[in-house]
Amino acid sequence: xxxxxxxxxxxxxxxxxxxxxxxxxxxxxxxxxxxxxxxxxxxxxxxxxxxxxxxxxxxxxxxxxxxxxxxxxxxxxxxxxxxxxxxxxxxxxxxxxxxxxxxxxxxxxxxxxxxxxxxxxxxxxxxxxxxxxxxxxxxxxxxxxxxxxxxxxxxxxxxxxxxxxxxxxxxxxxxxxxxxxxxxxxxxxxxxxxxxxxxxxxxxxxxxxxxxxxxxxxxxxxxxxxxxxxxxxxxxxxxxxxxxxxxxxxxxxxxxxxxxxxxxxx
Amino acid sequence: xxxxxxxxxxxxxxxxxxxxxxxxxxxxxxxxxxxxxxxxxxxxxxxxxxxxxxxxxxxxxxxxxxxxxxxxxxxxxxxxxxxxxxxxxxxxxxxxxxxxxxxxxxxxxxxxxxxxxxxxxxxxxxxxxxxxxxxxxxxxxxxxxxxxxxxxxxxxxxxxxxxxxxxxxxxxxxxxxxxxxxxxxxxxxxxxxxxxxxxxxxxxxxxxxxxxxxxxxxxxxxxxxxxxxxxxxxxxxxxxxxxxxxxxxxxxxxxxxxxxxxxxxx
DNA sequence: AATGAAGGTTGCTCAAATTGCAACTCGCTG
DNA sequence: CAGCGAGTTGCAATTTGAGCAACCTTCATT
Numbered sequence: 001x002x003x004x005x006x007x008x009x010x011x012x013x014x015x016x017x018x019x020x021x022x023x024x025x026x027x028x029x030x031x032x033x034x035x036x037x038x039x040x041x042x043x044x045x046x047x048x049x050x051x052x053x054x055x056x057x058x059x060x061x062x063x064x065x066x067x068x069x070x071x072x073x074x075x076x077x078x079x080x081x082x083x084x085x086x087x088x089x090x091x092x093x094x095x096x097x098x099x100x101x102x103x104x105x106x107x108x109x110x111x112x113x114x115x116x117x118x119x120x121x122x123x124x125x126x127x128x129x130x131x132x133x134x135x136x137x138x139x140x141x142x143x144x145x146x147x148x149x150x151x152x153x154x155x156x157x158x159x160x161x162x163x164x165x166x167x168x169x170x171x172x173x174x175x176x177x178x179x180x181x182x183x184x185x186x187x188x189x190x191x192x193x194x195x196x197x198x199x200x201x202x203x204x205x206x207x208x209x210x211x212x213x214x215x216x217x218x219x220x221x222x223x224x225x226x227x228x229x230x231x232x233x234x235x236x237x238x239x240x241x242x243x244x245x246x247x248x249x250x251x252x253x254x255x256x257x258x259x260x261x262x263x264x265x266x
Numbered sequence: 267x268x269x270x271x272x273x274x275x276x277x278x279x280x281x282x283x284x285x286x287x288x289x290x291x292x293x294x295x296x297x298x299x300x301x302x303x304x305x306x307x308x309x310x311x312x313x314x315x316x317x318x319x320x321x322x323x324x325x326x327x328x329x330x331x332x333x334x335x336x337x338x339x340x341x342x343x344x345x346x347x348x349x350x351x352x353x354x355x356x357x358x359x360x361x362x363x364x365x366x367x368x369x370x371x372x373x374x375x376x377x378x379x380x381x382x383x384x385x386x387x388x389x390x391x392x393x394x395x396x397x398x399x400x401x402x403x404x405x406x407x408x409x410x411x412x413x414x415x416x417x418x419x420x421x422x423x424x425x426x427x428x429x430x431x432x433x434x435x436x437x438x439x440x441x442x443x444x445x446x447x448x449x450x451x452x453x454x455x456x457x458x459x460x461x462x463x464x465x466x467x468x469x470x471x472x473x474x475x476x477x478x479x480x481x482x483x484x485x486x487x488x489x490x491x492x493x494x495x496x497x498x499x500x501x502x503x504x505x506x507x508x509x510x511x512x513x514x515x516x517x518x519x520x521x522x523x524x525x526x527x528x529x530x531x532x
Numbered sequence: 533a534a535t536g537a538a539g540g541t542t543g544c545t546c547a548a549a550t551t552g553c554a555a556c557t558c559g560c561t562g
Numbered sequence: 563c564a565g566c567g568a569g570t571t572g573c574a575a576t577t578t579g580a581g582c583a584a585c586c587t588t589c590a591t592t
Contacts (some may be wrong), residue, residue, distance in 0.1 A: 007319040008578070009275040009550080014323045014340075021347040033569055043552060048570060053273040057280045058379060061349075067569075071348045073378040074280075076385065079345030081287040082337045083327075112339040113324060119342065274549070275579075300539055309581060314541060316579095333540075534592085541586075549578065557570075562563105 012050055013059075015040040020060060020071050030068025084110065087221060087254075088120040091212075094250045095122040095223065102239055104227035109145040109209075110220065114161060116146045119221070141167055141182060144197040144209040145224035151189045151211065152219055158183060175200060194240035194247075204229050208240035210247035215255040223247045278316055279325075281306040286326060286337050296334025350376060353487060353520075354386040357478075360516045361388040361489065368505055370493035375411040375475075376486065380427060382412045385487070407433055407448060410463040410475040411490035417455045417477065418485055424449060441466060460506040460513075470495050474506035476513035481521040489513045 019039040023031055033051060037044035051069050054060040058074030079085055091108050098106045099122045107121040140146030141162055150158065159179050167177055175198075176182050189195040194210040201207075209224040223243050225232070232239060285305040289297055299317060303310035317335050320326040324340030345351055357374050364372045365388045373387040406412030407428055416424060425445050433443055441464075442448050455461040460476040467473075475490040489509050491498070498505060 007275060007316070009273060010279065010319050010323060013276065014325075017344055021344050024347060034567080044569075045553080045571080046551065049550085050273070052570095053276050057276060059280075071344060073348065073350050073376065073383060075341060075345045076348045076350040077378075077383060078283055078287050078337060079341045081290060082339065082342045084339050084342040110339070112343075117339060117343060278579095298539065299541090310539080311541075311582080312580065318541090536591085537589090539586105539588085541584105543584085544582090545580100547578105547580080549576100551574105551576075553573095555570105555572080558568085560566085560568105562565090 009050075012040070012042065012046070013054060015042075016047065016050055016054065017059065017071065017075075020069060024070045030063045030066050030070045032066075032068050036069065084117075084119045090253060091120060091221070091223075091250055092122070094246050094253075095120060098122075098223065098225065098243060098246050099124050101242060102225055102227075102232075104225050104232055104239075106243075107145070107224050107226065108212075109143075109149065109222045109224055111140065111146070111149040114140060116140055116143060116149065141176070142197075142201040143224070144195040144207045145222040147182075147185060147189055147197070148195045148209040148211045148222040148224075149219060151186045151195070153186075155183060158186065192240070192244075194244040196236050196240050198233070198236070199229060206233050206236055208236055208243055210240070210244035211251075212247045212254065213251045220254075223250065275316075278306070278308065278312070279320060281308075282313065282316055282320065283325065283337065283341075286335060290336045296329045296332050296336045298332075298334050302335065350383075350385045356519060357386060357487070357489075357516055358388070360512050360519070361386060364388075364489065364491065364509060364512050365390050367508060368491055368493075368498075370491050370498055370505075372509075373411075373490050373492065374478075375409075375415065375488045375490055377406065377412070377415040380406060382406055382409060382415065407442070408463075408467040409490070410461040410473045411488040413448075413451060413455055413463070414461045414475040414477050414488040414490075415485060417452045417461070419452075421449060424452065458506070458510075460510040462502045462506050464499070464502070465495060472499055472502055474502055474509055476506070476510035477517075478513045478520065479517045486520075489516065 016036055019036055020031055023029065023035075023039070031039075033048045034044050036051065037047040040047065051060060051062075055062050055069065055072070058072045060069045061072040062069050087108065087110070095106045095108060103124045105121060105123045107118050109116050109118050111117070140150055150161075153161075162179055162182055164178055167179065167182060176185050185195075194208055196206070196208040198206050205226060206229045207224055207226045209222045211219040212221040212223060214220045223246055225239055225243055282302055285302055286297055289295070289301075289305065297305075299314045300310050302317065303313040306313065317326060317328075321328050321335070321338070324338045326335045327338040328335050353374065353376070361372045361374060369390045371387060371389045373384050375382050375384050377383070406416055416427075419427075428445055428448055430444055433445065433448060442451050451461075460474055462472070462474040464472050471492060472495045473490055473492045475488045477485040478487040478489060480486045489512055491505055491509055
């Protein structure tokens with residue numbers, strides 16, 4: 001392997017946490033040692049000890065009845081200090097405003113590890129409120145949010161990351177299949193200030209997104225409306241303009257904050 | 267040391283994450299290697315390597331301009347799968363209902379590692395919306411939420427944990443100073459279904475809290491109203507009864523969910 | 533342009549932690 | 563009560579991390 005692999009203990013722990021996260025989803029479910037060992041493909045003794053250590057740090061919690069483990073509160077407490085978390089708390093009112101106006105599910109996305117991570121979502125009144133958060137979705141190219149997030153990458157970066165094979169594999173619709181087409185689409189997004197997507201990621205689903213920027217003007221997130229084609233299809237550009245406005249407002253809020261932070265002495 | 271200390275690498279990593287979290291608060295701030303090394307009291311070479319590993323896993327992120335580190339998106343993604351996170355997303359509407367009615371800041375707390383962790387907060391309209399989340403506060407005895415959360419511990423556990431010294435140290439007001447007094451107060455809480463506290467944790471601040479339970483009937487969280495004495499002082503018991511109602515509703519919502527989850531086969 | 537300090541990374545050796553296996557403990561079940 | 567699944571623990575070989583010193587960069591100063 002030429003890829004640097006990092007500390008072994010940490011990797012093991014992350015695999016374990018990831019396995020717990022993927023199979024536990026905040027519900028009552030909990031995984032036993034053997035189960036986890038299977039999932040990560042390691043000795044159960046090793047996993048037993050690793051989990052004991054993680055539990056001591058509060059990264060996982062053990063149900064004393066079941067002996068099962070789940071993710072722990074420490075993660076929650078640490079996550080509250082991430083940039084993403086700050087973004088969520090600031091952005092929520094803006095997302096709600098969009099929902100109030102458009103009456104469709106609105107989410108906030110960021111680009112992490114070249115995938116699109118949903119960090120917050122607001123749904124109109126009666127929609128089932130699940131764990132709105134998170135979920136690493138398709139590799140950027142197939143959603144309007146993803147395209148917005150890469151819309152200011154330079155051409156070389158786009159071509160490097162979005163190989164023709166990747167593009168062909170990602171979408172279900174033929175509109176954007178080559179790097180050239182993608183680059184043209186990105187140019188259009190830059191020009192319009194928002195992106196729309198019609199049935200590309202998923203049949204029957206349309207969406208539009210607009211960029212949120214930090215005080216450097218860099219795109220740090222995208223606000224994204226997702227809706228059934230039947231409901232939003234014919235006013236998609238209208239929604240696009242609206243979402244661009246909301247994203248602009250959020251950008252202003254965000255940058256005024258960061259300027260303020262910059263002014264603090266020491 | 268007789269206390270088991272756990273894996274060394276993990277402890278180091280947690281210290282680093284904790285240091286970053288405490289000094290970075292989701293803002294643009296970022297800490298350099300030397301700074302972190304100072305904060306955790308370790309060799310900078312060690313910290314440099316540890317941070318590199320953490321960065322590779324996405325637990326921290328590096329600002330390529332500053333070379334500074336901050337907490338990373340991976341934490342956010344993992345945290346979304348914790349019980350606490352699920353609690354937040356379910357509880358938020360109930361908290362908002364309380365805010366709408368009482369017009370005071372309302373928070374949701376859980377007991378973790380014998381401290382009270384705030385997992386969600388909602389403030390009335392114009393209050394400054396900071397990072398409402400988290401923050402390990404006083405050791406349980408000094409707030410109404412803390413007392414609610416331990417209100418069904420058995421006497422032995424209470425006496426073991428709340429030594430007279432701890433009690434004397436925690437509060438600023440003389441009402442509850444001995445284990446006996448605390449136990450009486452806990453009995454009162456059980457009887458009333460809510461707790462009130464008048465200027466004990468902080469002068470000029472009053473509060474009331476009520477327990478939220480899981481499907482086993484165990485107390486898993488507390489809804490807590492905190493307000494200036496001048497504004498809420500004379501209707502504290504009224505607010506207490508109201509918050510107890512809200513907590514009850516949340517409990518019902520929570521347990522109906524968990525029953526549903528229990529029914530899922532496999 | 534030279535100097536030097538601050539901040540960060542890398543190489544290297546020795547001490548310390550982890551691995552993997554096997555043995556062992558529980559709690560159940562037929 | 564034998565056998566099984568699940569989890570924990572002891573131990574020797576091996577891998578990993580700690581600490582130190584050297585080394586790069588960058589940036590401010592003279």
